[in-house]
Amino acid sequence: MIDKIFFNFTRFSALLILIIVAWIFTVLFNHSLEAMNTFGLDFITKDEWAPNLDKFGTQAAILGSIISTFLAMLLAVPVAIGVAIFLSEIAHPKIKGLFGVSVELLAAIPSVIYGMWGLFFFVPIIRDIFGGLGIGLLAAGIILAIMILPFMAAVTRDAMNTTPDILKESAYALGGTQWDVIKDIIIPYAKAGIIGSLILALGRAIGETMAVTFVMGNVHHVPKSILDPTTSIPVTLANEFTEADSSLYFSSLFGLALTLLIMSFVVIAIAKFYFLRKARRA
Amino acid sequence: MASIIDIKEECALHVRDFEFTYKGAESPSLKKITMPIAKHSITALIGPSGCGKTTLLRSFNRMHDLYPGNSYAGEIEFEGRNILGPKEDLIHLRTKIGMIFQKPTAFPMSIFDNVAYGLRLQGIKNKTELKDRVEKALQDAAIWKEVGDRLKNDANGLSGGQQQRLCIARAIAVEPEVLLFDEPTSALDPISTQGIERLVIELKERVSIIIVTHNMQQAARVSDYTGFMYLGELIELGETEKLFVTPKEKLTQEYITGKFG
Amino acid sequence: MTAVQKRVVINKIALALSTISALIALGFLFWILGVLVMKGVSALNWNIFIFEGAPPGYDESGLKHALVGQAILIGMATAIGVPVGILAGTYLSEYGKNSKLAHTIRDISDIMMSAPSIVIGAFVYAVVVMPMGHFSAWAGAIALGIIMIPIILRTTDDMLQLVPGELREAAFALGAPKYKVILSVVYRGAKAGILTGVLLGIARVGGETAPLLFTSFNDNFFTTNLNEAMPSLTVTMFNYATSPYEDWQQLGWAAAFILSMFILGLNILGRVILFAGKKRK
Ligand SMILES: Nc1ncnc2c1ncn2[C@@H]1O[C@H](COP(=O)(O)OP(=O)(O)OP(=O)(O)O)[C@@H](O)[C@H]1O
Numbered sequence A: 001m002i003d004k005i006f007f008n009f010t011r012f013s014a015l016l017i018l019i020i021v022a023w024i025f026t027v028l029f030n031h032s033l034e035a036m037n038t039f040g041l042d043f044i045t046k047d048e049w050a051p052n053l054d055k056f057g058t059q060a061a062i063l064g065s066i067i068s069t070f071l072a073m074l075l076a077v078p079v080a081i082g083v084a085i086f087l088s089e090i091a092h093p094k095i096k097g098l099f100g101v102s103v104e105l106l107a108a109i110p111s112v113i114y115g116m117w118g119l120f121f122f123v124p125i126i127r128d129i130f131g132g133l134g135i136g137l138l139a140a141g142i143i144l145a146i147m148i149l150p151f152m153a154a155v156t157r158d159a160m161n162t163t164p165d166i167l168k169e170s171a172y173a174l175g176g177t178q179w180d181v182i183k184d185i186i187i188p189y190a191k192a193g194i195i196g197s198l199i200l201a202l203g204r205a206i207g208e209t210m211a212v213t214f215v216m217g218n219v220h221h222v223p224k225s226i227l228d229p230t231t232s233i234p235v236t237l238a239n240e241f242t243e244a245d246s247s248l249y250f251s252s253l254f255g256l257a258l259t260l261l262i263m264s265f266v267v268i269a270i271a272k273f274y275f276l277r278k279a280r281r282a
Numbered sequence B: 001m002a003s004i005i006d007i008k009e010e011c012a013l014h015v016r017d018f019e020f021t022y023k024g025a026e027s028p029s030l031k032k033i034t035m036p037i038a039k040h041s042i043t044a045l046i047g048p049s050g051c052g053k054t055t056l057l058r059s060f061n062r063m064h065d066l067y068p069g070n071s072y073a074g075e076i077e078f079e080g081r082n083i084l085g086p087k088e089d090l091i092h093l094r095t096k097i098g099m100i101f102q103k104p105t106a107f108p109m110s111i112f113d114n115v116a117y118g119l120r121l122q123g124i125k126n127k128t129e130l131k132d133r134v135e136k137a138l139q140d141a142a143i144w145k146e147v148g149d150r151l152k153n154d155a156n157g158l159s160g161g162q163q164q165r166l167c168i169a170r171a172i173a174v175e176p177e178v179l180l181f182d183e184p185t186s187a188l189d190p191i192s193t194q195g196i197e198r199l200v201i202e203l204k205e206r207v208s209i210i211i212v213t214h215n216m217q218q219a220a221r222v223s224d225y226t227g228f229m230y231l232g233e234l235i236e237l238g239e240t241e242k243l244f245v246t247p248k249e250k251l252t253q254e255y256i257t258g259k260f261g
Numbered sequence C: 001m002t003a004v005q006k007r008v009v010i011n012k013i014a015l016a017l018s019t020i021s022a023l024i025a026l027g028f029l030f031w032i033l034g035v036l037v038m039k040g041v042s043a044l045n046w047n048i049f050i051f052e053g054a055p056p057g058y059d060e061s062g063l064k065h066a067l068v069g070q071a072i073l074i075g076m077a078t079a080i081g082v083p084v085g086i087l088a089g090t091y092l093s094e095y096g097k098n099s100k101l102a103h104t105i106r107d108i109s110d111i112m113m114s115a116p117s118i119v120i121g122a123f124v125y126a127v128v129v130m131p132m133g134h135f136s137a138w139a140g141a142i143a144l145g146i147i148m149i150p151i152i153l154r155t156t157d158d159m160l161q162l163v164p165g166e167l168r169e170a171a172f173a174l175g176a177p178k179y180k181v182i183l184s185v186v187y188r189g190a191k192a193g194i195l196t197g198v199l200l201g202i203a204r205v206g207g208e209t210a211p212l213l214f215t216s217f218n219d220n221f222f223t224t225n226l227n228e229a230m231p232s233l234t235v236t237m238f239n240y241a242t243s244p245y246e247d248w249q250q251l252g253w254a255a256a257f258i259l260s261m262f263i264l265g266l267n268i269l270g271r272v273i274l275f276a277g278k279k280r281k
């Protein structure tokens, strides 16, 4: 009797996850219908975003998300791989532990703090070097890169650490240097895991809001250069959700939220179910 | 107290008063070991688990240097020098003294690239030379017949016994002077084990071999000399036939008659 | 130069580059931490804990409202996320095991763990804020609770699976019903692990800002009314930091410092508990 009740409680809780996810998709979809019906494809192919005219084209936000994430990856991936190599192969065991834990702790620092730091300390530097406002895609990309770096480095290191010692030793036993072992053994062996980790970090970067809200600019124009202010999906949501005053405006914002959810779901699913699963099987 | 025979033939390696201490350990894991290793012959190391066989074997190619904090004392002479010296070129040393591990360690690459790996590290780029030497190594490792027609395949698709022979081919491709085997058959079935044993015997024409084994029959079958280790010491080193029949030390006697271990 | 010498040189260069990238990363991260500590500590004083928000320029302004609001929000989120997460994790580990349903739930929950938190905020806005007609602590707590569930679920599932099967069998052999075995044997065996999961889950949602922006919204004054907008450290920090007023910005840094210390503390505590639990075994 109690056994049955307990079982049903646990099963309901587990199913609740599926219910919530399905519910999220349904709610976002229903609320974005109005925008999709009104604008059709223009919703994602036009960048005119004029709430006073009830015109909502999200191209700038979508492109902003993609470009800023791409920039962040471009900057963060090489450094993260370098840090992962340092942590898994080069550092003295003591430093490995200490630095490794600090990297993990840094990954736990709220992203809003990276955003505040970016606004007050990094944007002025970009302004001094490149002129203009300092706010824009470049600033967003760099701050995003710094924010995902700890997470990316930690998971990449974990992937590299799955290489069996005996395999590395075999390459050393043939007269390989550390770098030979890294590039010929560790990276090929852990390839799927490393790629999966990097893509997982990408999935997080796309949805990141607070690190970039301050420094993106929130201007709905496809930028001509990476120094121009623009916007991204999460930035638009963060800035405008509480200002929306018409149902079409709301619907467009829900449409953006749905787009973002789908984008990150796809990216994370690719990372988890293609690469990381393959890595675990190997 | 130890009884070490004086080898008359030429020696490949000569260990003298060798001690080894793992990082942070209170006492050395190997104590005052003195051991000649005859050239072009097979020396087996036996002894109960934890007695230091692997530790000693991994000292010959300075594998312990991969992990900081371990320390050596004494001397291991190879090609007229003490390889424990601080100036020793480990890359060179490891191409001269190869190693085969307990488990097959095929690299994540093709069969050909596995065998060519050590050669490429030495800077051999010429395609025909590579091809010839890979083929020869595979033949010498008695695996050419099985894989000669699928060199491009992933090496991890081979069976355990095949992979272990591939590892041997990879090790002999660079023409080392000494080969170290650490329980090379412990992960293999009896048939594959037989193949590896036969191969090891053939190889002694060209290289000096040290083989760690848990299996006394294996030591008796393949080796010319056998060393018995106990608690980090080399208790006895003798010709295999004599050591198993008329051991000089009481401990050896007890071990080979199965009284402990 | 021989091939081997060339390799040795390349090795040195490659290792130097990796070390340099580690130093660059460390440099940036210390820069950020340094700013956080310098700015945060210099802005700390007792007033922060005594006074609530005030218009810019007032001496008697503090963060009491945000600290209490944050505590309420996290407490409520924990009350939602932890039981659901633990029960769901229990189902996966003890009943679902390797069934298709269990794997599907694990996969979906794993994706949810990395899904954008602002989207959860939008969802809660639609299902809680819109029907109620106004922002509320409830909405914020529900958003955080939803974010917490997958984290707790995952650690519970993992930790319960680490409990050896013999322990369960021994208890079953004594005739205990399954729920009793789970409650008294399995949970006890995984206590440290689950506790760590809960702490890390709290740490994770404690730093969330985005899902609160349009659920619990914000308020500059002290409130304990769950049906109203509720201030939180994160949103307060966001608003203060982006304001043009020097003293508000200072309070923003103080909030950032306090919150970071809280989150780091939880993370460290979680690790210590897990480590101590492992050592005892
Ligand atoms: N990495 C290490 N750090 C510290 N001590 C070690 C390490 N590896 C081995 N030892 C210790 O050194 C001693 C010798 O170990 P070794 O592995 O050489 O034994 P072995 O004779 O090869 O045993 P087996 O037959 O089980 O392989 C043991 O007491 C072991 O506990």
Ligand SMILES: [Mg+2]
Residues within 6 Å of the ligand: B053, B054, B055
């Ligand atoms: Mg051993």
